[in-house]
Amino acid sequence: ILGGYEARPHLKPFMASLQLDGQHVCGGFLVAEQWVLSAAHCTEETGDKLFQVLLGAHSLTEQEPHKRLYRVRAQFPHPGSNKHNNKDDLLLLQLEEKAELNADVQVLPFQREDRDVAPDTVCEVAGWGITSHSGRRPDRLQQVERPVISRDVCNHRTRHDGTITNNMMCTDSRRKDTCKGDSGGPLVCGGVAEGVVTAGSRVCGNYKKPAIYTRLAPYAAWIDGVMASADG
Numbered sequence: 308i309l310g311g312y313e314a315r316p317h318l319k320p321f322m323a324s325l326q327l328d329g330q331h332v333c334g335g336f337l338v339a340e341q342w343v344l345s346a347a348h349c350t351e352e353t354g355d356k357l358f359q360v361l362l363g364a365h366s367l368t369e370q371e372p373h374k375r376l377y378r379v380r381a382q383f384p385h386p387g388s389n390k391h392n393n394k395d396d397l398l399l400l401q402l403e404e405k406a407e408l409n410a411d412v413q414v415l416p417f418q419r420e421d422r423d424v425a426p427d428t429v430c431e432v433a434g435w436g437i438t439s440h441s442g443r444r445p446d447r448l449q450q451v452e453r454p455v456i457s458r459d460v461c462n463h464r465t466r467h468d469g470t471i472t473n474n475m476m477c478t479d480s481r482r483k484d485t486c487k488g489d490s491g492g493p494l495v496c497g498g499v500a501e502g503v504v505t506a507g508s509r510v511c512g513n514y515k516k517p518a519i520y521t522r523l524a525p526y527a528a529w530i531d532g533v534m535a536s537a538d539g
């Protein structure tokens with residue numbers, strides 16, 4: 308997160324850190340007791356290795372009462388996701404067992420009504436992604452508030468030039484923005500997850516490249532279907 312600040316510890320109990328060999332790679336969030344939602348492009352550099360999922364954390368390194376690392380039973384990238392564009396950039400991770408819910412580990416509901424969030428709505432996004440262009444990685448969860456911008460503005464030829472589909476949404480990226488390592492985290496508007504951070508142009512903090520999110524409402528049936536089909 309660029310231009311943000313340290314989140315109040317454990318006030319975002321839905322946040323997940325997707326890790327490989329103890330290293331934070333991407334964000335995610337608990338959509339059900341045994342399921343975490345993230346971004347499919349997070350698996351680009353992992354091959355077929357499975358992530359581990361850290362829940363209940365504020366600091367990535369310090370001991371905390373409800374912090375726990377879960378193994379992943381299976382990973383389900385959306386069938387339409389690919390490395391050449393941001394389409395269908397969602398990844399469902401089935402935990403080896405149901406997460407133990409408590410004050411620091413809670414499910415976050417996602418939007419099921421397929422209606423655009425109004426432009427200028429201020430939403431918040433959190434993550435352990437880099438906090439500077441030099442690539443500084445935070446130990447503690449960061450957050451920032453960002454206004455939604457309309458798809459028309461985001462699709463302007465000087466911005467994302469028509470690549471933003473109805474399944475995507477954008478927020479202003481002037482100075483305050485998402486960045487490497489924030490992918491997969493939720494865009495929360497009015498206490499509900501409206502979108503999931505995608506890397507898009509992999510540029511951060513430049514107002515000409517607004518932040519892009521995969522909207523969740525259009526994918527409610529896919530999310531429910533995967534969770535229902537995988538062995539319970």
Ligand SMILES: CC(C)CC(=O)Nc1cccc(-c2cccc(CN)c2)c1
Nearest residue numbers: 349485486487490505506509510511518
């Ligand atoms: C395996 C993946 C972690 C590789 C990757 O995603 N790299 C990467 C590099 C630079 C910027 C970003 C990035 C992320 C989230 C939002 C944005 C745009 N605000 C950029 C992402």
